[in-house]
Amino acid sequence: MQVEAPLRLDRQLEIEEDLEFQQREWHAQRVAWIGLALLAISAVFGLFGTGPLSDSIVGTDGLELRYERFGRFERLTRLRFELGGEGHETTRLSIGRAYLDAVQIEHITPAPAKVEARPDRLVYEFPRQGPAAITFYVKPDTFGLISGEAQVEHAAPLTFKQFIYP
Amino acid sequence: MDAVMRAAAIYFFLLIVFRLAGQRTLANLTTFDFVLLLVIAEATQQGLLGADFSVTTAFLVIVTLVGIDIGLSLLKNRFVGVDKLLEGVPLVLVADGKPLKARMERARIDESDVLMAARERQGLERLDQIRYAVLERTGQISIIPKRQPAL
Numbered sequence: 001m002q003v004e005a006p007l008r009l010d011r012q013l014e015i016e017e018d019l020e021f022q023q024r025e026w027h028a029q030r031v032a033w034i035g036l037a038l039l040a041i042s043a044v045f046g047l048f049g050t051g052p053l054s055d056s057i058v059g060t061d062g063l064e065l066r067y068e069r070f071g072r073f074e075r076l077t078r079l080r081f082e083l084g085g086e087g088h089e090t091t092r093l094s095i096g097r098a099y100l101d102a103v104q105i106e107h108i109t110p111a112p113a114k115v116e117a118r119p120d121r122l123v124y125e126f127p128r129q130g131p132a133a134i135t136f137y138v139k140p141d142t143f144g145l146i147s148g149e150a151q152v153e154h155a156a157p158l159t160f161k162q163f164i165y166p
Numbered sequence: 167m168d169a170v171m172r173a174a175a176i177y178f179f180l181l182i183v184f185r186l187a188g189q190r191t192l193a194n195l196t197t198f199d200f201v202l203l204l205v206i207a208e209a210t211q212q213g214l215l216g217a218d219f220s221v222t223t224a225f226l227v228i229v230t231l232v233g234i235d236i237g238l239s240l241l242k243n244r245f246v247g248v249d250k251l252l253e254g255v256p257l258v259l260v261a262d263g264k265p266l267k268a269r270m271e272r273a274r275i276d277e278s279d280v281l282m283a284a285r286e287r288q289g290l291e292r293l294d295q296i297r298y299a300v301l302e303r304t305g306q307i308s309i310i311p312k313r314q315p316a317l
Contacts, residue, residue, distance in 0.1 A: 013258075013298055015256055015300065016255065017255060017256060017257060017258060018255045021250055021255055022254075022255055022257055025254060026272050026273075029187075029188055032186035033186070036183075036186070074217070
């Protein structure tokens with residue numbers, strides 16, 4: 001939409017109008033409003049965590065992990081390990097050191113019976129009967145891309161990546 | 167280091183968002199605008215300080231915010247382009263009692279806004295008593311009344 005031509009102001013009003021700049025500003029604003037709306041909509045769908053775009057699953061029948069692809073700095077996120085099969089004894093779930101260095105584990109449900117430190121990983125022991133779910137609540141301590149690796153005995157190891165917003 | 171980066175990020179984010187929202191967004195503070203402002207401040211505060219309650223962090227954040235503000239004001243003084251980019255330009259909305267409709271529409275201002283400013287600042291009653299109405303860079307509307315004919 002075109003605006004009236006620059007006014008021929010009389011000398012009385014000393015003002016620095018800049019219609020060309022003003023037009024560009026209005027245009028930029030309108031583009032930006034669309035951008036802001038898209039940002040909010042994508043946030044609703046989980047681009048910044050908690051939403052369908054963010055929910056992910058990896059793994060096989062033996063060990064399946066549900067996690068969030070997008071996380072935020074110092075904001076709690078969940079890793080839910082689902083253990084299949086007919087385990088009736090102790091399950092040993094190990095998580096790689098690299099991931100544990102990038103996050104802070106707030107709590108684990110159920111609490112592990114024992115934790116063993118190895119050079120490159122921590123091994124958590126959980127007594128269980130039948131299929132079970134173990135949830136780690138973690139807070140990322142860094143931002144950017146972090147990747148994790150988890151494994152239970154007799155199942156293929158799985159890896160997952162999370163992008164943590166600052 | 168962390169506090170400085172956070173403060174700088176928040177400063178520039180707010181600068182960009184409010185610049186793009188337009189001058190009028192929070193210019194004439196209605197009660198609701200005021201509440202909105204408080205809520206925005208509250209949301210900002212969390213990101214600014216996180217869970218850090220130390221006085222040092224508060225000092226660093228304040229120093230960073232004020233420092234950036236001073237730096238930008240120096241730049242604005244030095245370069246006209248920066249000044250326009252950060253603050254916008256004034257716009258004449260009414261000239262010789264005639265509203266410039268297209269401009270007002272683009273600037274999201276209607277006649278009643280102009281008339282309100284005219285009443286508040288100059289005690290004017292009608293549009294034709296206004297010589298110029300200008301949307302200032304602050305988002306306020308300034309009114310220059312027509313000269314009264316000599317009695």
